[in-house]
Amino acid sequence: MQIEVRSLQKNYGRVKAVRDVSFDVAEGQLRVILGPSGCGKTTVLRLIAGLEPVSAGSIRIAGVDVTLLPPDRRNISMVFQSYALFPHLSVRENIIFGLKVRKVPGPEIEKRLERVIELLGLGQRLDAKPGELSGGMQQRVALGRAIIAEKPVTLMDEPLSNLDAKLRNTMRREICALQRRLGISMVYVTHDQVEAMTMADRILLMREGRIVQDDVPESFYERPANVFVARFIGTPPMNILPLCNGGGGAALAPDGPVLYPGLDGSRFKLGIRPENLRLADEGHPAVVTGKEYLGSDTFIACAINGHEAIVRTRGMSDLAPGVPIHLTWDSKTLCLFDAHTEMRIEDAPEAEPLP
Amino acid sequence: MEPSAFWHRIETLAAWLLALIWAAPLLYAFWAAFHPPHYAVHFSLTAPLTLANFVEAWQTAPFARYFLNTILYTTTTTALQFVLCTLAAYSFACYDWKGRDIAFALILIQLMVMPDQLLVVNYQTMTALKLVDSIPAISLPYIASAFGVFLLRQNFKQVPIALAEAARVEGAGPLTILMKVYVPLSKSVYLAYGLVSVSWHWNNFLWPLVITNSVTTRPITVGLSIFGSPENGVNFAIVSAGTLMSVAPLLVGFLLFQRQFVQSFMRAGIK
Numbered sequence: 001m002q003i004e005v006r007s008l009q010k011n012y013g014r015v016k017a018v019r020d021v022s023f024d025v026a027e028g029q030l031r032v033i034l035g036p037s038g039c040g041k042t043t044v045l046r047l048i049a050g051l052e053p054v055s056a057g058s059i060r061i062a063g064v065d066v067t068l069l070p071p072d073r074r075n076i077s078m079v080f081q082s083y084a085l086f087p088h089l090s091v092r093e094n095i096i097f098g099l100k101v102r103k104v105p106g107p108e109i110e111k112r113l114e115r116v117i118e119l120l121g122l123g124q125r126l127d128a129k130p131g132e133l134s135g136g137m138q139q140r141v142a143l144g145r146a147i148i149a150e151k152p153v154t155l156m157d158e159p160l161s162n163l164d165a166k167l168r169n170t171m172r173r174e175i176c177a178l179q180r181r182l183g184i185s186m187v188y189v190t191h192d193q194v195e196a197m198t199m200a201d202r203i204l205l206m207r208e209g210r211i212v213q214d215d216v217p218e219s220f221y222e223r224p225a226n227v228f229v230a231r232f233i234g235t236p237p238m239n240i241l242p243l244c245n246g247g248g249g250a251a252l253a254p255d256g257p258v259l260y261p262g263l264d265g266s267r268f269k270l271g272i273r274p275e276n277l278r279l280a281d282e283g284h285p286a287v288v289t290g291k292e293y294l295g296s297d298t299f300i301a302c303a304i305n306g307h308e309a310i311v312r313t314r315g316m317s318d319l320a321p322g323v324p325i326h327l328t329w330d331s332k333t334l335c336l337f338d339a340h341t342e343m344r345i346e347d348a349p350e351a352e353p354l355p
Numbered sequence: 356m357e358p359s360a361f362w363h364r365i366e367t368l369a370a371w372l373l374a375l376i377w378a379a380p381l382l383y384a385f386w387a388a389f390h391p392p393h394y395a396v397h398f399s400l401t402a403p404l405t406l407a408n409f410v411e412a413w414q415t416a417p418f419a420r421y422f423l424n425t426i427l428y429t430t431t432t433t434a435l436q437f438v439l440c441t442l443a444a445y446s447f448a449c450y451d452w453k454g455r456d457i458a459f460a461l462i463l464i465q466l467m468v469m470p471d472q473l474l475v476v477n478y479q480t481m482t483a484l485k486l487v488d489s490i491p492a493i494s495l496p497y498i499a500s501a502f503g504v505f506l507l508r509q510n511f512k513q514v515p516i517a518l519a520e521a522a523r524v525e526g527a528g529p530l531t532i533l534m535k536v537y538v539p540l541s542k543s544v545y546l547a548y549g550l551v552s553v554s555w556h557w558n559n560f561l562w563p564l565v566i567t568n569s570v571t572t573r574p575i576t577v578g579l580s581i582f583g584s585p586e587n588g589v590n591f592a593i594v595s596a597g598t599l600m601s602v603a604p605l606l607v608g609f610l611l612f613q614r615q616f617v618q619s620f621m622r623a624g625i626k
Binding site: 051089098102145 | 521524527539
């Protein structure tokens with residue numbers, strides 16, 4: 001393992017920012033730490049970088065316990081959210097800053113600089129100051145400064161959050177390609193689930209200082225650990241509908257078809273992705289309450305026994321609010337959650353097919 | 356005429372009037388210095404121009420030595436202030452240590468103490484250090500400038516912490532971070548503070564008068580006052596020439612750095 005984090009804790013006074021976080025990053029892996037703001041993800045990154053002392057726990061990088069080492073002896077490079085480019089230095093000097101500080105010989109610096117410039121396409125603007133560059137170019141310079149150090153681990157703190165949506169897509173792909181090409185192990189912090197899903201080899205989802213789920217992206221989507229993950233991943237998020245007791249088992253409505261015979265409906269919630277709900281001539285009754293047209297898709301909002309659910313349909317839809325519809329689904333795509341703890345039931349029985 | 360335009364004119368007029376009153380002594384010095392002594396109190400547009408006053412002033416008093424003393428005194432003071440204030444400000448702005456806030460409060464209190472109040476105490480200190488009548492003795496009381504510490508600390512605080520952290524990750528130690536990140540980013544403040552400090556010390560009079568008593572240490576302000584003192588018989592033309600010579604470097608500096616000067620005094624006033 002390239003990075004091993006064990007029982008990491010960080011307290012600021014009485015505030016527990018990180019509570020008992022443990023995870024690994026394999027060599028050459030792009031590991032995304034995802035979570036809403038204030039969940040402690042950036043703190044974890046800063047602890048790995050050594051910018052803050054840990055309150056408890058240990059961090060090993062490439063087999064060496066670095067818990068007490070200063071940042072420069074941890075074999076890492078870092079890209080900051082604000083890029084942290086030195087405004088008084090040119091692009092060239094910004095990139096080679098670390099090499100000069102570490103007294104790398106001149107010819108070696110030139111050799112590495114040439115390679116980084118080629119990788120990032122920075123050739124034209126080497127003598128410009130960061131302030132004269134666009135956001136995307138500044139981002140590249142920050143990447144260049146991280147890459148040129150040739151460290152096995154690169155830490156990224158929300159590197160794309162200051163870019164506009166279009167540029168963000170481009171840079172996302174570029175960072176991924178670069179990481180694969182150079183074989184760097186990367187820890188990438190973001191609050192954007194799209195970034196996490198598209199880039200990550202493995203995602204670590206955090207909330208209130210704790211790990212909620214540590215898994216590959218597919219699992220996050222198909223087998224969310226709890227309601228929070230189910231609602232956090234996916235646009236629009238997973239529909240979570242409370243179950244109730246129908247005739248002889250759990251159902252979505254007291255008079256609706258029974259989905260889980262013999263189960264106490266009041267103790268569970270049902271989760272289903274909008275694209276797994278289909279409009280049909282027969283199925284579970286619902287009433288349209290609104291719609292959003294997105295071009296390729298239309299999100300139809302409807303009420304099932306008074307609870308809102310989103311249905312994703314292809315193309316345009318002529319359904320108007322108030323129209324009664326029928327929904328159907330594949331029982332395999334349903335998730336069952338505990339109504340109280342909100343945790344997903346791992347060994348849930350498969351739901352009965354709709355009549 | 357609109358009232359606002361009227362008041363605007365009054366303001367302009369008042370500003371010109373004030374400027375004229377302010378500049379009158381300097382203008383008079385120019386008049387007196389470039390004309391024969393006879394015309395010092397006798398204005399005539401046809402008065403002949405002359406440089407004789409400058410020659411005479413230069414020959415009567417050791418102006419060259421005074422200049423050298425002033426230059427040595429102001430440059431050492433400003434240079435030492437830069438070093439000391441930078442280090443102090445860096446520690447106040449970027450490090451957390453026990454008693455930091457109290458120490459900083461004490462420094463702020465020092466801002467309110469007039470240097471003239473400490474004349475006697477400073478003299479005793481210099482006597483104890485056996486430095487009386489030396490150039491370091493003129494500098495020493497000023498090098499731990501509270502104003503400098505305060506100004507630089509405020510500025511260092513505005514530098515994003517991420518920059519220092521980025522430098523740290525790249526392997527820079529505390530001094531490298533100071534010299535390669537904080538100092539270059541505060542260049543304009545150093546220029547402003549340097550200008551204020553140099554002009555203040557160039558004009559400083561009371562403390563140098565007290566602590567110096569020989570030609571080899573006296574700065575130009577003290578030298579000029581001895582040169583112009585009544586027991587030597589006042590010759591306004593020559594005194595004016597001497598004065599002009601002594602302020603010439605500052606005047607040239609002002610013309611060169613006019614904008615920075617105004618900005619720096621404004622900054623110093625605001626902060």
